[in-house]
Amino acid sequence: MKYTLKFLHPAEQLITVEIETHSPRENPRFFLPKWRPGRYELQNYAQYIADVSATDDQNQPLKVSKCETHVWEVEAPEGSLVRLTYHYYANQPDAGGSFFDADQIYVNGINLLMYLPELIDAPCSLRLELPADYELAMPLPCKDGHYLASDFHELVDSPFLAGPDLIHHRFEVAGIDTHLWFQGVCRPDLSRIQHDISAYTRAQIALFGDCPVNTYHYLIRMLPHSYRHGVEHQQCTLIVMGPGYALMQPEKYQSFLEICSHELFHTWNVKFLRPADMWPYRYEGENYSRLHYITEGVTTYYGDLMIWKAGLWTWEQWVEHINENLNYHYQKGGKDFVSLEAASFNSWTDGYNKPGTPNRKISFYTKGALVAMLMDAEIRRSTQDRHSLDDVLFDMYQHIAKAGRGYTAADFEACLARYSPLDWPAFFEQYIAGTASLEPLLEQLGEYVGLELCQLPFLSLAEARLGMRCTVENGRSTIEHLMPHCPALRAGMSLEDELVSINGLKISDNLDELLLMLEEEPQWEFHY
Known part of the structure; x- marks a missing residue:
């Protein structure tokens, strides 16, 4: 499938999308994704689609009918050439959206590119008609003006930035061609950032044994106001932060480093090492999983841990971030009602920022991070520090991800059992499938590492x-x-x-x- 994006209407913020393909069936149906990987809830991207039309190889119009909220059918015979054209309103300024105006462009293909289910695994190409003075930050390789993807999955997992004022810094770390791209007003200390990214990258590679990609791009949009959001992709991350002028101030820079480490860790943990429930991704509806305490919770724990192990944080700074997770978790009224498995599964209906039922929600990021920390500690304690959760992740990456399959809860539990004699079925029943209090384990952890679990006074x-x-x-x-x-x-x-x-x-x-x-x-x- 051949895709072209044109940026002709900046005032209206409309991106023109053109798709050219040969129909794999009579009356082909074009699907727009209902969600995006990394955000496990339904999105309504179709509300931003307008002016859909189609033509044949003679440029004659073909009838197009919308047959579902996110599906369009074109009347065309099997094997014939079809050109589908439409507009997408790009005004979502977070890291999971697309945005276009007179000064900048950034695109997440998952928002606006339709696909034919029969051709989802076929090679794709993307052509961009950008303003002449724009520079492009794009992870896909280019040949003869076309950006090439092995399939639709890779295409929509490759966001890009474009604009006249991009800051670009390139360096190599552990054999990985690493690119830093900044869009927006900021003054990054590129030397310091390179040093710090290199340090935690080496720590992460040491954990897994190797890196599954040889090129990685940090696509960073800096806003003039306070903001923080990042999304993982296979060969890049798109991060939106602000205010840009404060990037190198200690607190903001610490937050920046934290999100960068988190998103890079996702390269292993979710992009390559992924639950079987989402292998492969299915964009036409929910991909239910009870394992987001691994995809997000383990990543939250290790994103911070790798910064400390790389020598970029003091012990006190790392403990401070653990305390932030503790405070967030214990302020959530749902901790006595909702398990990690339930929170993972229910993300599609009441996850993230949806209000839902009061006191019936938890975050699988923060509780998942706490449980990951406790699993790590229990493995270390039960084996006199001969093993850790590091060994479990290394094992799963080397033997499951590299085998080209997704993992199940049984795979995870079996791998834990290989490295620790702990009663893991009981642990899962209490702390992952159940809502048992974490405090007894936290107190044991405190004794093991020389910390004390204390309840802070209320703020009011x-x-x-x-x-x-x-x-x-x-x-x-x-x-x-x-x-x-x-x-x-x-x-x-x-x-x-x-x-x-x-x-x-x-x-x-x-x-x-x-x-x-x-x-x-x-x-x-x-x-x-």
Whole structure:
């Protein structure tokens, strides 16, 4: 299949897409992906498709009908040439979207490129009609003006940036041709970034034994405001961060290094070592998996661990990031109700930023990272440090990923059992399929490495005494979070209730002050 992208309408932010192919069947059906790898929830990319038309080899119009939300059928005989043309509205500025205006272009092909299911494994080519003064950051190889992909999977796994002001820095680390691309206003310290990326890259290669790619691109868009989002791809990552002017400030740079390490680790863990549920990817609907505590949780743990092992963070900095995961996990009311397996499976309906049912959600990133850390510690403790979770990942990459297949939960559990005599079925039942508290294992880990598990005081009296957090806007205090089984819930309060008064005293932004003043009162009477 041959694809062409034209960028003719920057004010309207419309990308023109042209597809040329020979029909593999009578009345071929073109599918637009319903989701993108790395974000396990349905997307509605079809809402941005407009002006779909088709012609034959004589440039005569062919009838096009939309037959499903993401499927278009062209009336054409089998074997005939079909040219499909449409527009895509590119105004999604995160790392998983596509964006186009008069100053810049970045494209995730998964958003806007249709495919024929019969030809999804066939070679593809992509031609770009860019403004003359634009430079291109693209991981695909180019031949005679066409960017070549082995199949549709590789094509849509190869995002690109284009613009007149790209910063490009190229270097080699451990045999990998590494490219840094920056788009937007920033002043990166390229020498320092090269040093640090080289350090954690070597640490990651040492873990897995080799790298499955010989070229890797960091495609980085810098925004003028605060932002952070990254998406993994086979030969690159697309990262959006901001503000660009603050990139090299200590806190922002630490965050930058963290996300870069995380996304590179995905090259092994999910792009090549992937659950069988998603091998290969199926774009026409949900790819259900209960294993995202491995794809994302293990990656979150190791992304940070590799930075520490590379000598780029102190022990205290690494522990600080562990504490961030602990705080996030324990502030989630769903930890007593939702297992890691359930959170993974349910990402398609209530994952990520969807509100869902209060106190019935957890993050398989943060809890997955904590459980990965505990698995690592349990292996080390039970084998007197002869083995670790590193050995498990090395084994699975060398013997499953390189065999060209996906892994199952049984594969993961069996591999763990090869390196540790721990009762892994019981561990999985309690901490992965179940909702048992992590605290006993965290306390054991603390004793093993010389740390102490402590519960921090609540940030407010409202949380400590009532189990609720409030927001204040225009002098009105509204409940935004209620902890499970908390006193406020038992008293009948609900989310989004406005608190009017306590014991006759008006509530605005002064709730904690009032609670402190009334602390000795035998009861509190709220009006809300």
